[in-house]
Amino acid sequence: MAGRGSSHNVDHRFSGPQVEAVDDGWQAQEWEAAFQSQAPQTQVREIEAKSIISHNLSPDVPFGRSINPYQGCEHGCIYCYARPSHAYLELSPGLDFETKLFAKLNAVALLRREFAKPSYQPQTIVLGANTDPYQPIEQHYRLTRELLEVMLAHRHPVGIITKSAMILRDLDLLRELARENLCQVMVSVTTLNETLRRQLEPRASTGAGRLKVVEKLAGAGVPVGVLAAPMIPRLNEPELEQIIKSAVQAGAGCADYILLRLPHELTTLFSDWLDEHYPGQKEAVLNQLRASRGGNLNTAFGTRMRGEGQFADLLAQRFRLISRRLSLGKRHIALNTASFIRPNEQLRLF
Structure with a gap:
């Protein structure tokens, strides 16, 4: 389906009985025309969230707090590990994930409420x-910009992970945050091959566009790095060194990578995607992933980002070598937590 990462919905792990229409061949042309006319459009449901800061203690994740102002993602990246989370909403991790989105309209109010708690650290x-x-x-809801405005007003440290050139819209806020060591940006670059990029992540910025983002952020004094992710054996994995080298030339000060992981329904979705785009390499790609995931396509807790085994070890060695050659710094810098101002302490500014 043009402009979409997944061309269909898959049953999720909480699915009940399903009813499907079947073309018996008698009206093939009519069915095809009807399908094309009913190609799903993006729908956004505006919701009031109960809480806004997510906490995690995972050994695989190098940070403990995060905010996601949106659920679902229109970028349509077929490999996205967030897809299975749509099952908790009784929606499919397939086409639903990229066409049925949720915007948390009260995100900013909830964040202010968190900052106002006497116990908040x-x-x-x-x-x-x-x-x-x-x-x-x-572009319409501006929730991310408003969250950054709150971060700046209260001098709270923030990290950002994105693959969108839209972040440059907020360069004014990021520049101010950076002056007080309150922000760091990681730009995700999956591939520099535009054909592969369109297949993997059809509504995201181009690889060249993301390098331009790195260049502009670095030029504005915003700490920025590149995240080569996910690395997919035989498809974009051979680009690892070139992605990092190009990002450093653009101004990235640090880098990291993640090996593709396929939790829950993502196994079926990615397998179907390979059938559609790279059928001749499907088994080689999946077998390499199995060899790096203890014989499974699902992920093992504690090794989700890197994998294990010969291929994973070789990928890690390649990353260490290119990082050393380019004198890259650590991915996560220590941001300033000492300047935090609670909402009832705003008079300190005057």
Whole structure:
């Protein structure tokens, strides 16, 4: 389906009985025309969230707090590990994930309420840990920008993970945050091959566009790095060194990578995607992933980001070598938590 990562919906792990229409061949042309005319459009449901800061203690994740102003993501990345979370909403991790989105309209109010709690202790909050905070609907809702405005007003440290050039809209806020060591941005670059990029992540910015984002952020004094993710054996994995080298030339000060992981329904979705785009390489790709995941396509807790085995070890060695050659710094810098101002302490500014 043009412009979509997944061309269909898959049953999720909580699915009940399903009813499907079947073309018996008698009206093939009519069915095809009807299908084309009913190609799903993006729908956004505006919701009031009960809480806004997510907490995690996972050994695989290098931060403990995150905010996702949106659920679902219109970028349509077929490999997205957030897809299975749509099952909790009784929606499919397939086409539903990229066409049925949720905007948390009270995100900013909830964040202010958290900051006002006497017990609140500042710690870096990451925007975009699950879905991209700069996906296309941010142009309308501006939730990410408003969250950054709150972060700046209260001098709270924030990290951002994105693959969208829309982040440059907020360069004014990011520049101010950076002056007080309150922000760091990681730009996700999956591939520099535009054909592969369109297949993997049809509504995201181009690889060249993301390198331009790195260049502009670095030029504005905003700490920025590149996240080469996910690395898919035989498809974009051979690009690892070139992605990092290109990002450093653009101004990235640090880098990291993640090996593709396929939790829950993502196994079926990615397998179907390979059938559609790379059938001749499907088994080689999946077998390499199995060899790096203890014989499974699902992920093992504690090794989700890197994998294990010969291929995973070789990938890690390649990353260490290119990082050393380019003198890259650590991915996560220590951001400023000492300047935090609670809402009832605003007079300290005057």
